[in-house]
Amino acid sequence: MTARPTLADVAARAGVSASTASLAFSGSGPVSDATKERVLAAAAELGYAGPDPRARSLRRGRSGIVGVVLEERVRSAFLDPVKIRTLDGIADGIAPLGAALLLLPFIGGESEGATIEDAPVDAVVLIGCSPRVEHSLEILRRRGIPTVAIEGGPTGDDVPDISIDNRDATRRGAEHLRSLGHRDVGVVTLPFDAERTSGPVDAALEARASTQVTIERLQGARDVFPTAPAVAAATSSIEDGRLAALLLLADGSGRALPAEARPTAIIAQSDLLAAGVIHAAEELGLAVPGELSVVGFDGIRVDGLRHDLTTLDQPSTDKGRAAGEAVVRLLAGEPATSLAFTSTLHLGDTTAPPAR
Amino acid sequence: MTARPTLADVAARAGVSASTASLAFSGSGPVSDATKERVLAAAAELGYAGPDPRARSLRRGRSGIVGVVLEERVRSAFLDPVKIRTLDGIADGIAPLGAALLLLPFIGGESEGATIEDAPVDAVVLIGCSPRVEHSLEILRRRGIPTVAIEGGPTGDDVPDISIDNRDATRRGAEHLRSLGHRDVGVVTLPFDAERTSGPVDAALEARASTQVTIERLQGARDVFPTAPAVAAATSSIEDGRLAALLLLADGSGRALPAEARPTAIIAQSDLLAAGVIHAAEELGLAVPGELSVVGFDGIRVDGLRHDLTTLDQPSTDKGRAAGEAVVRLLAGEPATSLAFTSTLHLGDTTAPPAR
DNA sequence: CGAGCCGCCCGAATCGATTCGAGCGCCCGC
DNA sequence: GCGGGCGCTCGAATCGATTCGGGCGGCTCG
DSSP states (O other): OOSOOOHHHHHHHHTSOHHHHHHHHHOOSOOOHHHHHHHHHHHHHHTOOSOOHHHHHHHHSOOSEEEEEOSSOHHHHTTOHHHHHHHHHHHHHTGGGTOEEEEEOOTTSOOOSOSTTSOOOSEEEEESOOTTHHHHHHHHHHHTOOEEEESOOSOOTTSOEEEEOHHHHHHHHHHHHHHHTOOOEEEEEOOOSTTOOOEEOOHHHHHTOOOHHHHHHHHHHHHHOTTOOEEEOSSSSHHHHHHHHHHHHBOTTSOBOOGGGSOSEEEESSHHHHHHHHHHHHHTTOOTTTTOEEEEEEOOOOTTOOSOOEEEEOOHHHHHHHHHHHHHHHHTTOOOOOEEEOOEEEOOSSOOOOOO | OOSOOOHHHHHHHHTSOHHHHHHHHHOOSOOOHHHHHHHHHHHHHHTOOSOOHHHHHHHHSOOSEEEEEOSSOHHHHTTOHHHHHHHHHHHHHTGGGTOEEEEEOOTTSOOOSOSTTSOOOSEEEEESOOTTHHHHHHHHHHHTOOEEEESOOSOOTTSOEEEEOHHHHHHHHHHHHHHHTOOOEEEEEOOOSTTOOOEEOOHHHHHTOOOHHHHHHHHHHHHHOTTOOEEEOSSSSHHHHHHHHHHHHBOTTSOBOOGGGSOSEEEESSHHHHHHHHHHHHHTTOOTTTTOEEEEEEOOOOTTOOSOOEEEEOOHHHHHHHHHHHHHHHHTTOOOOOEEEOOEEEOOSSOOOOOO
């Protein structure tokens, strides 16, 4: 017999009915020890590998899988330590469910296979703040799948959003710089739109911005330094942070601008970007924090960075865990509410009073 | 009506049978345009969100999901750029299937939910070379799930293994060092076992090693430098590479050993480790490559590293893609064979003749 | 000694979609 | 005018497990 044995085969061999065999496996029903043992023995003889998860999930109505929608390709999503921490938190939060995580590409791709339109998931977590959140929400709502967003911007009452105080936190970082005496401050921002336009931020770019987090953090900086020049990075990476910083600190030929023509401090919207800013400063021969103060955002430990970065420590893992817990509550039929975490300013060794 | 509508509801509303409605959705059968349109209209009115993936997968026998077993927790797995590239390659390779990736924790955990014992997957890719591969293979074999391993060590005829020439490649790197004149060479290795024991490598540790890749690469180094001292890192990370290198280069008080007491070159088993080695050298005031040559492995671009690392460029993405394509073949009923890729020595600026 | 209760097992319905073979008009050609 | 062929639709079986209500013994208590 080449076909895999089914529960019915096992039951027949054990001389019991399929229903009894099922009970014996799930262990929930009233089955005598003798019978259970006989069923398990029969299963072992036939090489039965347990109930087919597909059939079980059809009958039970649950698949034991939670989908995670990444706003980007797998490749880039996992280069971001914040996302990884968040994922880890989610895995932690849904642990009581014993569910696995299904990576779902953002929709709009041409893939004919599993997307949020058509994936056997019990619930979905949307990570990130892509412009597609609206579209995704609509599909999930129609499918009736419980959904939780992380930094999803305005969702609906039915979709809890887990976020942090992006604007307020950045403002506190900016105020720290102002209290040190800084007046000329530059900003290196996360991408503004799905096209990841990089370079100096102007009104046009701000107008078509679709990334909530970028805007909120920029507003926080502008609350304190209304005229701060900003440069957008293409991705949240060290290299793109370095490139963006060079636009603020160097002239076209790659030499440092004179002191009076460059900012004395840079607010980076992520720690990876901040690490790139520091690299750029070192490359230009500018001491950190002596000639340039740097503030980051995230509170990750950048592998290989030898500074104790002054940054806004956000609870990424907690955010993920909260999202996971919200999923658990939704699946239990309980209401789950949106939640905003607070970031704390960590004072490292990358900020100091300006030289001049 | 609060319950989600089913295909039968749609069919009833459209005045056709369920079978016809099904054909109208899948688009494969001979259905008149008028009927199809009527069905789709009825679906729209009822807010039908497409066929239930659970039921479909039960009937079709396929779920459209490919499992990926990570040897570690999600957290650590995704900190490794090689794994990320591999994952990306897998996603690429299985694209024709249009399948999503299900992250499966390694087994042995107490999680009651989805594991490889019980997950609705059509196929599985085992990444990494954990000692649990054997156990995983047994379960998957019993379940009759097509499986592909990546660096899985000895599998069976039924499980293709995608690997690279770890030993031979490392040997070529070592020969490059020897041809430059190096005689005293140290090795910084990947972890040896599941406990991630770190520190100097001795016979006892080698004896209980369970990680195939580590051993093969160490053998390659020993082929050229039989007595090379080796230090194991706890993880493949910059920081652990730095710590391991310090054991080879510095004394207990954190000062560089005299030139005659330390190696003139270090072979690191990954690029992240190599980056850490370079950091350690700079910290000790040793010039790279002047006073210390460094060879890495992987060929990734380490974010933030300002050297052009001499390394063994392995086709990580290709490996993943090959695994994905093997999955596609297995699912098509075709045989898939093991495959070994070749790494190429990339000559960067981190190797030079020894100073003495 | 009999009635009731309890523990254990079975039968049958159900989850929702897919698929195969059969049936039914209708048109065309002979 | 009639039979064959073709295009579309329907019924019913099927995928494999779960679950609920019922029934059948055996034991206990009055």
